[in-house]
Amino acid sequence: MSDNPVVPLIIRGQIFTDNLVPMGGRGGDLTFLTPDVNQYLDRLPLYDPCALDNLDSISYEEILDYFVSLGQRLDIKTNRHMQQAYELSCHTAPATPAVLAGSYASIPDYFQRDYMRDMVEPCVDVAQLAGLVDSGPRASGRRVRLRGYGVRALHIIGGNSPEGVGITLLRSAFTRCDSIIKTPSNDPFTAVAIVRSMIDMAPDHPITRHLSVAYWKGGDANFERAIYHPDHLRKVFAWGGHSSVEHIEKYIKGGDIELVLFGPKRSISLIGPQVFEDDALLQEAARRAAFDIGWQNQTTCVNSRITYVQSGTDSAGVERANRIAAAIYEALLALPESVSTRARHTSRDLQSWLQPLFLDDAYRIFGCRDNEGGIIASQYPEPVDFGDQLTDRIANVVPIDSIADMLQWVNHKTKAAGVFPEAYKEEVRNRLFRYGVQQMFSLGFVNNGTVGGPQDNMEVLRRMVDWKMDEDCSSLPFNGFSPPR
Amino acid sequence: MTIKTEAVQLADNPAAFFDHSLTQMQSIDRKRLQALQLEAVKYRFGQLYHQLPKLTQLAEQQGLTEVDDIDDINRLAPLLFEHTMYKSYRQSLLEKHDFAKLNHWLDGLTTHDLSAYDVAGCDSIDAWLALMDEKSPLLIGYTSGTSGKFSLLPISKTEYRKWGQAFRVLVLQRFGEARGKVKHLHAVYPGYRAGSSTQLRANAAVIEHIVGDESRFHAAYPGSMSADLHYLLTRVKVDTGYRYHSSTSPELLKMLERHEIQEQRKPAHLKAFFTRKSKELRGERVLIQATSNLLYEMADAGLRQGVSAVFDPSSIIVTGGGAKGTVLPDDWRDRVTEFAGTDHLQLFYGMSEILGAHGMCEYGHYHVCPWIVPFVIDPNSGEALPRRGVVSGRAAFFDLLADSHWGGLRTGDKITLDWDGFCECGRQTQRIIGGITRYAEEEGGTDKINCGA
Numbered sequence: 001m002s003d004n005p006v007v008p009l010i011i012r013g014q015i016f017t018d019n020l021v022p023m024g025g026r027g028g029d030l031t032f033l034t035p036d037v038n039q040y041l042d043r044l045p046l047y048d049p050c051a052l053d054n055l056d057s058i059s060y061e062e063i064l065d066y067f068v069s070l071g072q073r074l075d076i077k078t079n080r081h082m083q084q085a086y087e088l089s090c091h092t093a094p095a096t097p098a099v100l101a102g103s104y105a106s107i108p109d110y111f112q113r114d115y116m117r118d119m120v121e122p123c124v125d126v127a128q129l130a131g132l133v134d135s136g137p138r139a140s141g142r143r144v145r146l147r148g149y150g151v152r153a154l155h156i157i158g159g160n161s162p163e164g165v166g167i168t169l170l171r172s173a174f175t176r177c178d179s180i181i182k183t184p185s186n187d188p189f190t191a192v193a194i195v196r197s198m199i200d201m202a203p204d205h206p207i208t209r210h211l212s213v214a215y216w217k218g219g220d221a222n223f224e225r226a227i228y229h230p231d232h233l234r235k236v237f238a239w240g241g242h243s244s245v246e247h248i249e250k251y252i253k254g255g256d257i258e259l260v261l262f263g264p265k266r267s268i269s270l271i272g273p274q275v276f277e278d279d280a281l282l283q284e285a286a287r288r289a290a291f292d293i294g295w296q297n298q299t300t301c302v303n304s305r306i307t308y309v310q311s312g313t314d315s316a317g318v319e320r321a322n323r324i325a326a327a328i329y330e331a332l333l334a335l336p337e338s339v340s341t342r343a344r345h346t347s348r349d350l351q352s353w354l355q356p357l358f359l360d361d362a363y364r365i366f367g368c369r370d371n372e373g374g375i376i377a378s379q380y381p382e383p384v385d386f387g388d389q390l391t392d393r394i395a396n397v398v399p400i401d402s403i404a405d406m407l408q409w410v411n412h413k414t415k416a417a418g419v420f421p422e423a424y425k426e427e428v429r430n431r432l433f434r435y436g437v438q439q440m441f442s443l444g445f446v447n448n449g450t451v452g453g454p455q456d457n458m459e460v461l462r463r464m465v466d467w468k469m470d471e472d473c474s475s476l477p478f479n480g481f482s483p484p485r
Numbered sequence: 486m487t488i489k490t491e492a493v494q495l496a497d498n499p500a501a502f503f504d505h506s507l508t509q510m511q512s513i514d515r516k517r518l519q520a521l522q523l524e525a526v527k528y529r530f531g532q533l534y535h536q537l538p539k540l541t542q543l544a545e546q547q548g549l550t551e552v553d554d555i556d557d558i559n560r561l562a563p564l565l566f567e568h569t570m571y572k573s574y575r576q577s578l579l580e581k582h583d584f585a586k587l588n589h590w591l592d593g594l595t596t597h598d599l600s601a602y603d604v605a606g607c608d609s610i611d612a613w614l615a616l617m618d619e620k621s622p623l624l625i626g627y628t629s630g631t632s633g634k635f636s637l638l639p640i641s642k643t644e645y646r647k648w649g650q651a652f653r654v655l656v657l658q659r660f661g662e663a664r665g666k667v668k669h670l671h672a673v674y675p676g677y678r679a680g681s682s683t684q685l686r687a688n689a690a691v692i693e694h695i696v697g698d699e700s701r702f703h704a705a706y707p708g709s710m711s712a713d714l715h716y717l718l719t720r721v722k723v724d725t726g727y728r729y730h731s732s733t734s735p736e737l738l739k740m741l742e743r744h745e746i747q748e749q750r751k752p753a754h755l756k757a758f759f760t761r762k763s764k765e766l767r768g769e770r771v772l773i774q775a776t777s778n779l780l781y782e783m784a785d786a787g788l789r790q791g792v793s794a795v796f797d798p799s800s801i802i803v804t805g806g807g808a809k810g811t812v813l814p815d816d817w818r819d820r821v822t823e824f825a826g827t828d829h830l831q832l833f834y835g836m837s838e839i840l841g842a843h844g845m846c847e848y849g850h851y852h853v854c855p856w857i858v859p860f861v862i863d864p865n866s867g868e869a870l871p872r873r874g875v876v877s878g879r880a881a882f883f884d885l886l887a888d889s890h891w892g893g894l895r896t897g898d899k900i901t902l903d904w905d906g907f908c909e910c911g912r913q914t915q916r917i918i919g920g921i922t923r924y925a926e927e928e929g930g931t932d933k934i935n936c937g938a
Contacts, residue, residue, distance in 0.1 A: 345865040348879075348924055352895065355566070356573030359542045359593070385576045385634060 005088050007188045009035040010195050010213040011044055012178075013203055023215060024185050030091040032188060037216045038223050044212060045232035046152050046178045054206040055150060055176040060126040063173050064113055066207055071111025073197050076104045081200075085193035092186050094160055094299045094391075102338030103162050103296060107194070110166035120174050122452040123461045124148065129175055132470055143472035148465030150176030151234035154227070156218075158239035158263075159186030160299040165194055168237075169211065175464040178210040180227075184240075188215045219247040230256035234466065240264055260463055262456050265415030266388060267292075269307040269443055270403075270432075272424030276311065276320050285420045286324055288444025290331030292418045293395045294340030294373065295446050302416045302446050305390040306383045308406045310424075311399045313381045321399035322364055325377035329366035332373050332393055342372045343392035350394060353386045368394055381405050403428050410435040415456070418443035492524030496885040499856035500650035507658035510855050511912040518914070519558075522858045525885045526561055527552045533891060536596040540564065540891050562860055562869035565881045565893035568838060570594070571636035579635065579716070580732050584613040587637070595639035596889045597622050610712040614681045622889070626683035628837045629715060633723035638683060638838060641889040648840035648886060649690035651856070655842055656695060656772065656803060659829065660912060668797070671701045672772045673762050675755050675779055678702065680710035683837035695772065703766075705758040706747075714740045752782075759783040763795045770797040773825070777804050781817045784824035794826030802830040834921060838894045839884045843917060848909055850916035858883040859915065861902050862895060864924060877901040879924065880917075897924050 007023075009016040019040075020033040037044065046052075058066075076082045086104045090097045109115065120126060127133050132145040153172065158164050165181075168191075172179040181191050191213045198208045216223055227233065228251035235258040238244045245259065252259050269289050275282045292304040307328070311320035332340070346354075346368075357363045357376060363384075367374025373393030376384060383398050387409075390396060400406050414436050419425045420443035429440060438457050441448075454460070495502045503509040531552040533540060544550050547563040555561055574590045577583075584604035592599050602620055607613040617625050622642055627635040658664060672691050679685055692702045717737055720727040727733075728741060747754075762771075763783075773780065780802060787795065802825060814820075822828045834851040835842035841854035853859050860881035861870045870876050880900040884892030901918040908916050 348864055351867060352567040352569045352897070353573075355543075356539075356570045358546060359539045359570075360573060362575065380575075382575060382577055385572075386632075 005030070005032045005084075007032050007034040007183075007192055007215055008196070009037065009040065009215075010192060010199070010211070011040060012046075012212055013199055013209045015196065015199065016040065023217060024092070024188070029185070030088065032088070034188070034215045037214050037227075038220070040214075041223065041226050044180065044214065045227060045229070046210075047232050049152065052150055052152075052176065052178055052210070055210060056131065058206055060120075060130065060174070063207065064116055066202065066205065067111040067116060067170065067173070068113050070194075070198060070201060071108040073201055074108045074111070074194065076101075076107075079193075079197060081193035081196045082107070085189035088189045089162070089187055092159070092188070093162075094186065095297045096341045096344055098337040098341045099297050099339070100162075105338070107162060107166055110163065110170065116170060116174075118452045119170060120452070120461065123459055126174075129465065132468075141475050143475070145470040145472070147468050148175065148462065149468050150178070151464070151466050152232060153177045153235045153237060153464065154180045154182060154233055156182045156236065156238040156240070156244045157184065157191065159184035159188075161296055162187065162190040164239060165191045169194060171461060171464055172211065173207045175461060176210075177464060180212045180214060182218075183213060183215045184244075185215075185217075218244070221247075224248055225251060228252050228257060233257055235260060235464065237464070238262065260458070260460075263301050263415065265301040265413055265438070265456065266305050267302050267416040267418070267446075268410070268414060268437075269293075269304040269418045269420075270406075270424065270428055271307060271309045271324065271420050271443070272427070273310045273312075274421050274424065275324070281421070282324060283327060285443065286327030287331045288418070288420055288442075289324075290328045290335060291339070291444050292446040293328070294332050294335045294393045297340055297343060298373075298391050298393045298395075304418060304446070305395055306387050306409070307395060307397045308400050309397060310402065313399050313401050313405075317401070318379050318399050321397055322377050322379075325364070325375045325397040326366055328395070328397065329375045332367075332375075340373075340393060342370075344371070346371050346392045346394065347389065350386070350389050350391060353384070353389065354394075357384075383409055403431060407431060407435050410437060412436040412457075415439065416441065416446075418446060420444070488520055489524050489528070492521045493528055495521050495856060496525040496528055497888065498647055498650070499854075499886055500647065500654055503654070503855070505650070505654050506664060507654050507660055508662070510654065511660050511852055511914050513855055513913060515913055515915070518855055522855075522885070523555070523558055525856075526558060526858060526883060527555050529883075529885060529888070529892065530555060530561070530564070532888070533596065537594065537891050539566075539570070539593040558858060559860070559869040559872060561883060561893065562862065562881065564891075565860065565862075565883065565895045566891055567895050568636070568836075568897060571638055571838065572630070572632070572634045574637065576634055579610065582608060582610070582613070587613075588617075591625070591637065591639050594890055595623065595641070597639075597641065599623075610716060611681070614712055618681075624686055625681070626686050626837065627681060627712060627715070628683050629719040633719050635716060635719065636837070639890050640683075640840070640887075644840060644887060644889060645686070645690060646693075649694035651840075651854075651886070652687075652690060652842065653694040655833070655844060655854070656801060656831070660844075660846070660910070668770050668799075669701065670696050670770050670772050670801075671703060671766050672696045672774070673703045673759075673766070674773075675705045675758065675775050677706045677708060677710040678704035679708070680715070681712045682710065682715065685710055691772070691774075703762055705755055711740060713737055714744055717741055718744070755779065756782070756786060760786070763787060763792065767795055768797060769800075771800045771825075772803065773801070774803045777813060777817060777821075780804055780821045781813050784817075784821040787824045788820060793823050795824060796826050798827050800825060800827040800829065802827065803833065804830070805833055805835070834917065836894075836896060836898075838896075839882050839892070840886045841882075841884060845919065846908060846910035846912060846916070849919040850903075850908055850910075851919065851921075852908070852910075852912045852914045852916050855914060856885040858885065859902055859917070861900065864899070873904050875901060875903045875906070875918070880921075898922070899924050 006017055016035045019035045021036045022031050023034050024031050089100055093100050129148050132147045134145045137143055155168050157168055183191050195211050195213050202208050228248050237260045239262045269292055271285050275285045289307050309321045309324055311317045354368055358365055362379050364377040376396045378398045381400050384396050416439045417432055417437045418441055578586045584607050588599040604613055614625055623639050624642055626638045626640055677685055692699055696702055818830055822830055832845040833842040841857040843851040843853050845851050861876045862879040862881050863870055864879045870878050880898040881895040899922045903916050
């Protein structure tokens, strides 16, 4: 047991490494040791909501300053917590070491001042997160003051990409929440490393003092019954959809605790007919499409799984789609290591779906043989039936005659659509949004989404707080029981 | 007789090869069996290679086109079909009832020519399967997985017959005991009497080969399970809104509603069914096939009313486990045998695609049927692991009995196989150590959270 890494439990600035129990280790995964959270039930929840008051004393600018300083300390070249987390994550994360290194290198970017301002300011009036704001007299004469109050929150985060940790920390601080981050078994390390860096930097800062990071095995009934209690928990934010909350829904049913689910979602690409008029345009479309498929080895929800190409579906049309499929495959192989690599091994489920496709003239397969990724080019206007399982940079190119052909495969689980060329958006936008697509971007910008935008059809920052209202009716005469006129 | 001739006999009729004796099946010398299996695999490959288009293509892609290329059993591993092969048709074809195209797809997987059957007039899955049952040499069976997509298995009537003969031996006999004259057997089955799922098609084999007469097969639901309804149920399970899909006819929707009411009443219905049958068939020799939780509920209810030793002591209980989430007490088997009055409780490990069932011995290990050649596959590389020692990996099998479809299959199960050891039970065949899991469950794992999962 002594060789297994220890993942500390962090409770509001304090680091615990006692009461260790082994965790993980399923299916050949890394086993790690972490404190048994059951021993800390007396202090993990924040029992007194007024303990959040100390966050009111810091301004929006101070929060920005705090994270700018933190970002400067998260350089993996110098930060030993980040180095350790990276090395351990190589054993648990779905991405390959090179791709993971790229992700870790980009973590400090999340803490650049402009990036953070873009994330917050378009979404919410920052003053309303810091205190009651008078919205001026209403027509009836009342004065109304509003505030989005930070709450005691629990975040069940995803482990497929370390960026989710940065976003969660920022959202929590800007909304002045007290947050418990429940880490997943596929990445129990990154959140701990960043929060330890916060403790090193500013151990007594209110932001540091309102973050906890814990790992427990989802389904630990004794613990979960206690932690998911409306007396000391207001909201739960869960990435990964139903699978991350199946154990806990029984504790939060009835809405006593607000449950906010993110995903899981899948994303698509659309390529317009214009690209077949100009080979340079086709090549550009292919490079952009390959990037959106291959970035981070297709481990995230914004990665494209299905690329619909309006090529026509007669034999000439299918050939046109095959031509772009071949070009996307070439572009996939040319992606730099920090963006995308060959998979350690292609997902077993996906491998088993692939074998029959090689024997079926309904598909043309580019690559997909040797963990290098590839493209399944449908020879008829339908995506594969296992589109949800596409990963390890294997995607499906589907020829269509018109956008109407593919709407049947778009629904509320379709997160993003990358579109090329830009003018093609005019044709597809409204119908895709109506059918369920949540965000649209220019093809090739999968890693460059607008952070201030909605996630899964929600304004998350506004959703994270409780909106409170103080009505000042003192200018109105008191009517007793008479109905107002 | 040369080993080649013997190998052909083993493959072409395993039950006859072993003189319809379970003891012989499980006592064959291991070295001899391995030699026979190698020859039999070559025989099947040579026979089917040019007749099964999907196999031809796969063999060409793998550069294995000559029988003599198979100089070692593991050389066959690249030619084993993924279990997904049988659901690699386009789902839209089933949805649009385009059975001509489905037959065309099945043509790649069977030696029988299905292009001649006019299925254009079939307006339901049931109608298509009924027509194929009647006119073709096949009994196309389906299985419903968790993925919401049916596997469609082109198993022939001849293959079912041979399997029925072998199944009779596996079910009726006990290892080490001589075959004796047996009295009539009644089968008690807590499901539908008929249907086109591979599970329900087995009922016909039980009647033909085991109980001998329709009147001695007692099903809790005497009718037939509709494949269209089953398909709808499978889809609704993964997508609750599917019931309102445009392809769902009003009649089918009514059927679904009736089925849902029936499901609600099922626990009470089955309880009454078992109570009734244990009275009607008191003292008779019975075969009960059920999941362990159903067996336990039946026994528990009976024993609480002071009823025990209900059936003839030569009765047989067959179960594949499948407690479906319920945790049974440690003594569930004792309770079941006490109630039933027989100690012959047999567990099997098997799968619809393979015409065999590996019986569990008294030491808790599954012994591989001698006409089923096992493989253990490296779950990551997909290559066959060496056939020695005790090895864990993905289970794959080659079913020698299959003579009109390809018997090679890679499953999604994780098994541990003891290649060299001999079991204390005395059976000479290789054993799969008890405790089989699904890779799908392991990959999902607990607590692996992904935003794109």
